[in-house]
Structure formats: C-alpha cells, structure tokens
Amino acid sequence: MYEENDLRKFIYTTIVLFLIAVVLFISFIFVSSCGFSLTCSKAQPYVYRTPVPTLIPATMPAIERNRAQTAFNKCQIAAVDLIGAWVSAGYPENDKFSFTDVKGTPCEGSFKKDVQPLFLESNLWYPGALACASCHQSDLKLAIKNMDLSSYAGIIAGSNRANGEAKGKDILGGGDWENALMYQMLYAPNGQSTIGRPIMPLGRPADVPEKGPLVYAGAPIGEPLAGGATPAP
Numbered sequence: 001m002y003e004e005n006d007l008r009k010f011i012y013t014t015i016v017l018f019l020i021a022v023v024l025f026i027s028f029i030f031v032s033s034c035g036f037s038l039t040c041s042k043a044q045p046y047v048y049r050t051p052v053p054t055l056i057p058a059t060m061p062a063i064e065r066n067r068a069q070t071a072f073n074k075c076q077i078a079a080v081d082l083i084g085a086w087v088s089a090g091y092p093e094n095d096k097f098s099f100t101d102v103k104g105t106p107c108e109g110s111f112k113k114d115v116q117p118l119f120l121e122s123n124l125w126y127p128g129a130l131a132c133a134s135c136h137q138s139d140l141k142l143a144i145k146n147m148d149l150s151s152y153a154g155i156i157a158g159s160n161r162a163n164g165e166a167k168g169k170d171i172l173g174g175g176d177w178e179n180a181l182m183y184q185m186l187y188a189p190n191g192q193s194t195i196g197r198p199i200m201p202l203g204r205p206a207d208v209p210e211k212g213p214l215v216y217a218g219a220p221i222g223e224p225l226a227g228g229a230t231p232a233p
C-alpha cells in the first residue's frame, strides 16, 4: 500500500508539472511574439501573392514598343549637327532635308519628326534639362528674349518680338548655320560658349558634348529596310 501511494503521487506530480511546463511554454511563445494583446493575428496563414502583377494600374504609361524597334532603322547624329543640316537646307517646314549621320550614312529627316523634338522635349540635352520651349514659349510677352521656340513659325520669326512682331531678330543666320545665333548659343567646345554668353539650354553642365547629345533621327536615304543600313548600337 505504501508503495502504491508513493507511485501514484509520483505520477500525478509528473503530469501536473508537465501540464504547467506546456502552459508556460505556449504562453512564452505567445507573449514573445504577440505581447499581451489578444487581437494578435500573427498565426494567420500567410497570403501568397504572385510576383507578376495581374492587374496593371490604369495610370501607368503605355509601353513604348515602337521606339526601340524603329530605332534600328534610324540614323544617329549630334543634336546641333541635325539642326544645322535643317538650317543649311533652308529650314523647310514640310519637305525632307538630308544629312550625314555619325557613321557617314546619307540620311534624310523632317522638321516635325526630327528637329522639333529637340526644342520641345525636356531631359533631351542632358538629364534634368528643361525644354527650350518652356523658357522660350509661345506667349511672347512671357517668353525669355521674347522668342517662341515652340513652333515652326516662332523659330523662323526669331527673337526680340516683345510686341508680337511678325519678324524679330533672325536666329538662324539666314541659312548660314555657323553664323546663326542659335548655333552660337548651342555649340560649346569644352563646355564653353564661343561668344561669352550662357550656353543653351540654360543651366547646361560643361560635360554635355560640344554639339549636344547624339540623337536618333530620320532614316537612311533609299536604303531598303533589310539592306545595308548599319543598325545603331
């Protein structure tokens, strides 16, 4: 009898100690991850989401596929040389003008597609650059130097048109590019103006190439699409 009582005590004690240990263990885990909160949801199953967005937000810009694809049949030329070719050809508004690209390929382009973006696009001359037309805008009263570079007519009309004059100061050198004020404001060997005036676009850093960035423009003259036109890198 004595022995049996002893054994029973031993078993009960073991069970009680075990239960206390289990409760302590569980509460330790709960408190250490959730604190003393009862609304903790850490044990809820994790929601797996696919890394591929299945619903693309409607505000995202459309993916520009054509640009990269068509660039392979385009010519490459420094921005200032491209404007120069257009001016030297008599600055046609709609007719095509020819130019030679950096690889020596004969090419042709047009004002609307190839030249005008150089005046209208920001970040083109260097990252962070304002568009020419944001300072030299169509409202002549507000435009710097009362010059409108936002349209063909504005560029042809020139600067100093404070009262909306049809013709201001010619900035295209009458077709003689090297003598054009536009050229002198844009050409910057070693980041320096050749006429001691601020180089354009205003605020342009000295490390921008002297004739501006290389741009894709126009297309090789008379080259069949699959022909010898060297793809631009």
Ligand code: HEC
Binding pocket: 118, 119, 125, 130, 131, 132, 133, 134, 135, 136, 144, 145, 147, 149, 159, 160, 169, 171, 181, 182, 185, 186, 197, 198, 200, 201, 202, 203
């Ligand atoms: C942040 C404003 C700003 C931007 C952008 C800008 N310009 Fe200018 N531009 C000026 C200022 C200011 C002057 C007057 C500079 C001076 O004091 O000599 C000027 C002068 C000129 C002139 C001389 C006009 C004259 O009759 O004296 C030309 C040409 C010109 N800019 C062309 C451009 C072109 C081309 C671009 C784009 C590649 C451009 N500008 C971008 C502010 C700007």
